[in-house]
Amino acid sequence: MFLNDSDLQTIWLTIRLASIVTIILLIVGTPIAWWLARTGSRLKWPISAVVALPLVLPPSVLGFYLLLAMGPYGPVGHLTRVLGIGALPFTFWGLVLASVFYSLPFMVQTLQNAFEAIGDRPLEVAATLRASPLDTFFTVVLPMAMHGYLTASILTFAHTVGEFGVVLMIGGNIPGATRVASVQIYDYVEAMEYAHAHRMSAVMLIFSFLVLLALYIWRPNARNVIRGE
Amino acid sequence: MHVVKITVTLALLLVSCATASSLAAEAHVAVAANFSGPMERITPLFEKASGHKLIIAYGTVGKFYAQIKNGAPFELLVSADDATPIRLEKDGLAISESRFTYAFGKLVLWSARPGVVDDKGEVLKRGNFKRLAIANPKMAVYGAAAMEVIKKLGAAEQLQARFVFGENISQAYQFVATGNAEIGFVALSQIYKDGVYAAGSHWLIPATLYPQIKQDVVLLTRGKDNPAAKAFLAFLKGPEARKVIRAYGYEL
Numbered sequence: 290m291f292l293n294d295s296d297l298q299t300i301w302l303t304i305r306l307a308s309i310v311t312i313i314l315l316i317v318g319t320p321i322a323w324w325l326a327r328t329g330s331r332l333k334w335p336i337s338a339v340v341a342l343p344l345v346l347p348p349s350v351l352g353f354y355l356l357l358a359m360g361p362y363g364p365v366g367h368l369t370r371v372l373g374i375g376a377l378p379f380t381f382w383g384l385v386l387a388s389v390f391y392s393l394p395f396m397v398q399t400l401q402n403a404f405e406a407i408g409d410r411p412l413e414v415a416a417t418l419r420a421s422p423l424d425t426f427f428t429v430v431l432p433m434a435m436h437g438y439l440t441a442s443i444l445t446f447a448h449t450v451g452e453f454g455v456v457l458m459i460g461g462n463i464p465g466a467t468r469v470a471s472v473q474i475y476d477y478v479e480a481m482e483y484a485h486a487h488r489m490s491a492v493m494l495i496f497s498f499l500v501l502l503a504l505y506i507w508r509p510n511a512r513n514v515i516r517g518e
Numbered sequence: 519m520h521v522v523k524i525t526v527t528l529a530l531l532l533v534s535c536a537t538a539s540s541l542a543a544e545a546h547v548a549v550a551a552n553f554s555g556p557m558e559r560i561t562p563l564f565e566k567a568s569g570h571k572l573i574i575a576y577g578t579v580g581k582f583y584a585q586i587k588n589g590a591p592f593e594l595l596v597s598a599d600d601a602t603p604i605r606l607e608k609d610g611l612a613i614s615e616s617r618f619t620y621a622f623g624k625l626v627l628w629s630a631r632p633g634v635v636d637d638k639g640e641v642l643k644r645g646n647f648k649r650l651a652i653a654n655p656k657m658a659v660y661g662a663a664a665m666e667v668i669k670k671l672g673a674a675e676q677l678q679a680r681f682v683f684g685e686n687i688s689q690a691y692q693f694v695a696t697g698n699a700e701i702g703f704v705a706l707s708q709i710y711k712d713g714v715y716a717a718g719s720h721w722l723i724p725a726t727l728y729p730q731i732k733q734d735v736v737l738l739t740r741g742k743d744n745p746a747a748k749a750f751l752a753f754l755k756g757p758e759a760r761k762v763i764r765a766y767g768y769e770l
């Protein structure tokens with residue numbers, strides 16, 4: 290067998306993590322991106338900066354703060370305990386929360402670009418036809434921003450798959466819960482099990498290449514998105 | 519008169535500076551994470567006494583082995599075991615005559631909260647905790663020792679689902695210190711200093727429950743002509759360093 294059971298488990302876990310994070314960010318990211326695309330408020334700039342923070346912050350900073358915040362003495366940890374969820378570090382859902390922060394800019398910035406590209410005109414036309422804002426969003430904006438949604442989803446998914454530093458800091462390397470593909474490869478390399486490391490790395494390399502290839506074929510100007518422009 | 523005196527003094531000063539700088543060297547030292555506390559204290563003592571400079575990296579010995587095998591630029595390995603230095607000697611990457619035991623390590627079960635860990639380790643059997651932090655047993659000597667303890671107590675199966683693995687003993691400590699793991703196996707040196715234990719509760723694990731942690735230091739082949747590395751080996755044997763090592767609870 291090319292990959293062993295433990296490899297397959299980590300790959301499945303990674304796919305599950307990336308899928309859930311993408312779905313959550315589609316729901317959470319849409320209103321944020323819409324607001325950023327349409328607002329005239331001065332708050333737009335600080336909020337944009339906060340959204341972009343994970344792009345520039347070292348994962349160790351994010352991991353460190355998340356560990357403190359989600360721990361029993363932190364505000365998030367306190368909240369999850371009161372809600373009866375328990376502590377989040379070292380759990381799958383802790384990784385989900387961390388990844389939502391980590392991949393936020395990829396979803397929000399891409400959607401924001403798509404929304405801005407639509408412009409005012411279609412919305413004004415919809416309004417003169419007495420479409421409600423919600424109606425306009427689903428019948429005008431959503432179809433027009435479909436490419437943007439697809440690009441944002443692919444980028445978010447792929448970026449979450451590629452996550453490493455944050456997972457290393459708050460994951461605890463638990464098989465089936467927090468040991469994702471990137472961490473598994475790291476362990477193999479550090480243990481000098483290069484044959485295993487090679488197989489997993491090849492899978493990741495081919496996957497990443499195919500994702501980007503699909504993206505460029507689908508949308509030749511997607512490279513602007515990846516640069517965050 | 520005065521002018522002559524000052525000139526002579528200045529000249530002497532210049533000469534002494536020049537000789538000091540020509541003799542001063544740098545050594546890259548790989549240090550097992552459990553030894554970071556004493557190392558931070560010993561390094562300035564050594565640098566002051568010798569004029570040499572140490573550039574230190576902390577980590578697990580398993581990783582250092584892989585790195586050194588792949589050409590990492592270390593001149594000294596301050597290991598957490600004797601097996602890794604011996605392996606490096608066999609690989610021709612370390613000099614066996616230089617190797618000696620600088621400390622015997624001790625393992626503790628620790629909680630950052632008082633009253634959680636009892637002095638018999640019953641907490642492991644009672645199991646009234648959710649997470650147990652351990653250093654990666656594949657890579658870290660203290661992690662492997664912790665797994666031995668758990669096996670000897672016959673608690674491996676029961677505890678399996680509660681393990682969280684730190685990359686090295688420092689991360690295991692950090693998981694417990696931040697309260698994210700209620701208890702964890704750490705090195706005594708991480709929670710003991712100058713006769714005082716860190717806050718919380720602990721169980722000093724009896725030596726019968728795990729193989730002796732014999733910590734060796736070895737000069738790597740790369741450092742065979744490095745005066746700083748050689749001077750540090752001598753310094754580590756000396757009374758000043760030994761006093762610090764004992765202060766962190768190691769046996770000598």
